[in-house]
Amino acid sequence: MLKDRLALVTGATGGIGRAICHEFARQGAHIIALGRQATALQTLDDEIMDISGKSATLVPMDLRKHDGIDVLGHTLYERFGKLDIFVGNAGILGPISPVGHIPPKKWDELLAVNLTANYRFIRSFEPLFKKSDAARLTFVSSGVARRYKAFWSGYATTKAGLEMLALTYAEEMKNSSIKVNCLNPGPIRTKMRAEAMPGEDPETLPTPDQLAPLVAKMSSSDYDKTGHLEEFSAP
């Protein structure tokens, strides 16, 4: 479905992002994998090569440093001239604690990674999306964006903001070939989920590999929804 599509995945070294990269590679995309850890990115590149016989473009980047996103936009424009697929997947959980107990530095970090970085991607990458014949943007949200769950205010606020950002952008782009959607993965067996729910048996949860085909579907040029929140439930 994604043959020769150019796809950037953020948080590519994590549970869900890595599985998305594997699935995109299986479906023939060229992957631009963005993550913080250079060695984990290198391992991912080897995995992608094993799957598709093609190497990925690796972008080691800390998404708390937003100016790097502008530089990346310029670099991709010069190298590829367009971007077909963007998956805003990188995220952090932050403190699970009462509002008043969240240290200001942690609050700022949550906003920087989960929300502001995605705004900066939209701002810097729009010229790249416009050069694609069918750009598909997926932003990974969470069920808590629409629920009021005690002690989850930091993370939930960023995901609610992310949905508002993405779905408003979808509205602005509705007369273009750019489709913008959100995804609520539900509980998935990853490091973040284990950190959030340490008492839970991970074996009871769906894996990132089960989720990844839905992201591939949302990223294909045939997917024509926009301004939509897709909810995953394991088959």
Ligand SMILES: NC(=O)c1ccc[n+]([C@@H]2O[C@H](COP(=O)([O-])OP(=O)(O)OC[C@H]3O[C@@H](n4cnc5c(N)ncnc54)[C@H](OP(=O)(O)O)[C@@H]3O)[C@@H](O)[C@H]2O)c1
């Ligand atoms: N797992 C679930 O049950 C679940 C449910 C709902 C929503 N989600 C969402 O799904 C997305 C992926 O989560 P996951 O479960 O796969 O978590 P994960 O395994 O912890 O992966 C998170 C990814 O984000 C990256 N990241 C974090 N901070 C970063 C920074 N400052 N700069 C660049 N990259 C950074 C991580 O890189 P490092 O390894 O370098 O930190 C990692 O690649 C997140 O947006 C999360 O909120 C997950």
